Amino acid sequence: TCVDPISSKGAMGFLACQSLLALQHGAASMEDPQFLTAAALVGDLVLLALSGARDGLSGERSVRLANIARVKKVIQARLHEPDLTLESIAGACKLSLNYVHKLFRDEGCTVSEYLKNERLQRARQMLESPSGCGSTVTRVSLACGFSNMSHFSTSFRRAFSLSPREVLRRRKPPT
Numbered sequence: 001t002c003v004d005p006i007s008s009k010g011a012m013g014f015l016a017c018q019s020l021l022a023l024q025h026g027a028a029s030m031e032d033p034q035f036l037t038a039a040a041l042v043g044d045l046v047l048l049a050l051s052g053a054r055d056g057l058s059g060e061r062s063v064r065l066a067n068i069a070r071v072k073k074v075i076q077a078r079l080h081e082p083d084l085t086l087e088s089i090a091g092a093c094k095l096s097l098n099y100v101h102k103l104f105r106d107e108g109c110t111v112s113e114y115l116k117n118e119r120l121q122r123a124r125q126m127l128e129s130p131s132g133c134g135s136t137v138t139r140v141s142l143a144c145g146f147s148n149m150s151h152f153s154t155s156f157r158r159a160f161s162l163s164p165r166e167v168l169r170r171r172k173p174p175t
Contacts, residue, residue, distance in 0.1 A: 016042075016049035044070060067095060068103045072114075079119050082147040086111050119144045120159045123152070127167040137164040 019042045047066040074092045078084050090097045104111045123144040146152035156164045
């Protein structure tokens with residue numbers, strides 16, 4: 001089957017398997033927006049099943065894990081947006097802003113810190129990438145959602161003890 005790691009004996013595993021099968025069978029007849037919504041819902045259900053919830057009543061921790069995974073997924077998909085707000089992230093996940101703050105507080109950081117760290121990590125990957133030879137520090141910072149170069153450079157140096165330009169200079173040319 002398509003979901004071997006999920007035990008289909010438990011209620012969550014069974015529900016996830018059946019939902020995946022129903023999505024597979026119905027996907028061809030769905031419009032794109034319907035399919036995307038259904039796929040997101042089935043994905044959340046699979047995350048719940050994979051995180052070990054035995055049933056819907058004992059899955060409070062699993063719901064929290066699925067919600068934080070969903071928030072992180074939205075952040076990853078929208079890192080490039082300089083005007084990305086915490087409110088829009090929460091709204092995209094259909095969660096309250098207070099709940100999103102609580103999820104990250106339990107993770108040991110704020111949502112803003114997580115967002116900034118993810119942007120900086122992506123920027124470093126882009127600057128180190130040999131395939132990004134045409135990239136400039138400005139292009140990379142903009143592609144990672146930073147609209148202020150000074151803020152980007154300062155944050156980057158604090159995070160990695162190197163300036164973005166130093167990382168760019170150290171990168172190896174493609175072979």
